[in-house]
Amino acid sequence: MKQDMIIILDLGSQNNTAIARAVRDLGVYSEIHPHDISPDKLSQLPNIKGIIINGGKNNLIDGVKIDVNHSTYEAGYPVMSVEHESAACENKRENWPETDEEIKEVLKDFIFNTCQAEPNWNMKNFIEDQVELVKKQVGGKKVLLALSGGVDSSVVAALLIKAIGKQLVCVHVNHGLMRKDESETVIQVFKNQLDANLIYVDASERFLKKLENVSDPEQKRKIIGAEFIRVFEEEAGKLEGIEFLAQGTIYPDIVESGTKTASIIKSHHNVGGLPEDLKFSLVEPLYHLFKDEVRACGIELGLPEAMVYRQPFPGPGLGVRCLGAISKERLEAVRESDAILQEEFTKTGLDKKVWQYFTVVPDFKSVGIKNHARSFEYPVIIRAINTIDAMTASIEQIDWPVLIKITDRILKEVPHVNRVCYDLSPKPCATIEWE
Numbered sequence: 312m313k314q315d316m317i318i319i320l321d322l323g324s325q326n327n328t329a330i331a332r333a334v335r336d337l338g339v340y341s342e343i344h345p346h347d348i349s350p351d352k353l354s355q356l357p358n359i360k361g362i363i364i365n366g367g368k369n370n371l372i373d374g375v376k377i378d379v380n381h382s383t384y385e386a387g388y389p390v391m392s393v394e395h396e397s398a399a400c401e402n403k404r405e406n407w408p409e410t411d412e413e414i415k416e417v418l419k420d421f422i423f424n425t426c427q428a429e430p431n432w433n434m435k436n437f438i439e440d441q442v443e444l445v446k447k448q449v450g451g452k453k454v455l456l457a458l459s460g461g462v463d464s465s466v467v468a469a470l471l472i473k474a475i476g477k478q479l480v481c482v483h484v485n486h487g488l489m490r491k492d493e494s495e496t497v498i499q500v501f502k503n504q505l506d507a508n509l510i511y512v513d514a515s516e517r518f519l520k521k522l523e524n525v526s527d528p529e530q531k532r533k534i535i536g537a538e539f540i541r542v543f544e545e546e547a548g549k550l551e552g553i554e555f556l557a558q559g560t561i562y563p564d565i566v567e568s569g570t571k572t573a574s575i576i577k578s579h580h581n582v583g584g585l586p587e588d589l590k591f592s593l594v595e596p597l598y599h600l601f602k603d604e605v606r607a608c609g610i611e612l613g614l615p616e617a618m619v620y621r622q623p624f625p626g627p628g629l630g631v632r633c634l635g636a637i638s639k640e641r642l643e644a645v646r647e648s649d650a651i652l653q654e655e656f657t658k659t660g661l662d663k664k665v666w667q668y669f670t671v672v673p674d675f676k677s678v679g680i681k682n683h684a685r686s687f688e689y690p691v692i693i694r695a696i697n698t699i700d701a702m703t704a705s706i707e708q709i710d711w712p713v714l715i716k717i718t719d720r721i722l723k724e725v726p727h728v729n730r731v732c733y734d735l736s737p738k739p740c741a742t743i744e745w746e
């Protein structure tokens with residue numbers, strides 16, 4: 312293994328991720344693990360140099376105080392505890408200092424003086440370690456990957472191609488909720504340019520049928536997730552020897568779907584909707600990465616910049632942007648208005664500046680005038696946000712002339728639409744997606 316690692320134990324503190332990132336900023340790889348990680352699990356993690364027990368006031372589950380396993384102190388690693396009364400270690404701190412600079416100093420002292428860790432965290436080493444871990448996990452077996460063409464699945468594909476070559480079978484499912492021309496682009500890039508082992512499945516009608524009359528967002532996500540897995544199982548059934556399913560799960564997905572100590576905000580289909588009878592074991596090489604680190608990994612793997620810096624697209628696709636029960640009419644309105652937004656953003660260079668931008672069509676109508684007559688049609692909502700890691704977000708302040716041009720085009724070119732709105736809400740209180 313190339314890189315040293317610091318483990319952070321999660322006792323429900325709000326700053327687990329900030330501490331993990333601060334450790335990585337000091338050049339040492341860090342992972343967050345559950346407070347009650349077993350000695351067995353701990354001993355399987357490679358190159359541990361030290362453990363940080365990150366206590367705090369939220370160390371409660373159902374009103375009962377939680378603690379780390381006592382064996383953690385006896386595992387032979389240096390341990391530092393912060394704001395954890397019952398800690399049994401030499402490095403015991405009442406709390407973290409106030410400023411980021413001071414926190415950095417505390418971490419530096421622990422990581423480099425106490426733990427003697429090397430600052431060897433970089434993407435080259437991360438990739439080499441993951442290649443080794445994946446090879447060990449997979450052996451000679453085949454791995455199936457849902458290749459949506461988004462950053463995460465593309466980076467997983469590139470990483471796995473490096474690790475196991477043709478043992479990776481990429482499946483691109485067109486669930487009918489893709490952006491305009493998106494599936495065509497995936498085929499073009501992966502099949503034609505990257506020569507991946509790619510299977511294309513058009514399952515549009517099947518997904519739309521399953522989603523008929525379903526309006527609850529969580530229900531929609533679960534149906535899409537479950538249907539995805541079923542399509543993969545069918546594809547796997549046609550192939551010989553598939554035992555693993557690769558996923559582009561990244562750290563924010565895990566946090567927002569609820570760790571043991573964090574409440575559920577939203578279930579993301581790639582971690583929330585897996586059916587109980589799942590036959591595959593999971594391969595998730597990006598599990599501990601933040602979004603910006605995934606991009607750096609993609610660049611290091613030699614993926615084209617346009618692909619690596621491409622804006623994210625949620626697994627359930629336009630399905631969570633066509634609000635409520637999906638209708639073909641409104642789905643087309645989302646797809647067409649989204650395409651106009653993409654086009655205009657590309658013309659003005661906003662595509663390189665804004666992190667995520669899309670349109671949403673709600674399931675209610677408003678009154679308007681079209682061709683001198685009363686119209687009763689759908690609104691389109693534009694959303695454009697900036698963020699580092701999708702955990703918080705601010706809106707892009709788009710120039711009025713650009714917004715007006717986009718509005719004009721949507722009103723002229725998209726059927727069944729008579730109104731365009733701009734969403735001004737940051738995250739929090741809003742989430743990035745509307746559902």
Ligand code: XMP
Pocket residue numbers: 532567577578579580581623624625626627667701738741742743744745746
């Ligand atoms: P939210 O709406 O939770 O979105 O603020 C944060 C980021 O995650 C994307 N997103 C999803 N990605 N499956 C995904 O793979 C999902 O169900 C899902 N929901 C939201 C969203 O587009 C944003 O980038």
